[in-house]
Amino acid sequence: MEENELGSAIEGILFASGEAVGAKRIAAVLAVSESEVFEAAKRIADRLIYERRGIRLVRLDDQLQLCSAPELSDIIRQALETRKPPKLTQTALEVLAITAYFQPVTRAYIDDLRGTDSSYTVGVLQERGLIEPCGTLDAPGRPTLFRTTGTFLRTFGLSSLEELPELPGKEGEDDEQLRIEDAIESLQAAETAPAEEAESAG
Numbered sequence: 001m002e003e004n005e006l007g008s009a010i011e012g013i014l015f016a017s018g019e020a021v022g023a024k025r026i027a028a029v030l031a032v033s034e035s036e037v038f039e040a041a042k043r044i045a046d047r048l049i050y051e052r053r054g055i056r057l058v059r060l061d062d063q064l065q066l067c068s069a070p071e072l073s074d075i076i077r078q079a080l081e082t083r084k085p086p087k088l089t090q091t092a093l094e095v096l097a098i099t100a101y102f103q104p105v106t107r108a109y110i111d112d113l114r115g116t117d118s119s120y121t122v123g124v125l126q127e128r129g130l131i132e133p134c135g136t137l138d139a140p141g142r143p144t145l146f147r148t149t150g151t152f153l154r155t156f157g158l159s160s161l162e163e164l165p166e167l168p169g170k171e172g173e174d175d176e177q178l179r180i181e182d183a184i185e186s187l188q189a190a191e192t193a194p195a196e197e198a199e200s201a202g
Helices: 003-017 023-030 034-050 070-080 090-102 107-114 119-127 150-155 175-191
Strands: 055-060 063-068 131-136 144-148
Touching: 003 023, 003 034, 003 063, 023 034, 023 063, 034 055, 055 150, 063 070, 063 150, 090 107, 090 119, 090 144, 090 175, 107 119, 107 144, 119 131
Parallel strands: none
Antiparallel strands: 055 063, 131 144
């Protein structure tokens, strides 16, 4: 498949979907390799930014998605009469930071690190699509495991979890608590990123 044809096909698939689509699925449909899909997607993404277009192509781990340009978020929100999502509370950021940096995690693990019940906050983060169940732990009671989602990556302007700021290694009794505090600070800074406002263009 020629370069232009491949790019057009990827754009069409992502626009029609309106959601993130796995590169593996796109590659299978178009009979090309995943690396070719990612390379074509990078060219499209660069072109959209260079031409200052109203949409962006973002990579979310092994998935791709078309979104509106973050600098247009206020205009889009006014046109569609939608409200800006409320910022995450300190409690929500704390639970999200634990999940992001130590995933997959159980709610009991989150509760243990925080020293308080987190069931309500875990539910809120699930409703906002920032975390999701990803199986169960092989332990008595089979507790649910949670992980972050593609929405989490897009909200915080990340292409993959590898782009999360690295937490400095600290030794001592309060090591875990200090690492959690660093994680919260990292997410608080990232939450102000324009990517948080990107809307699906599909």
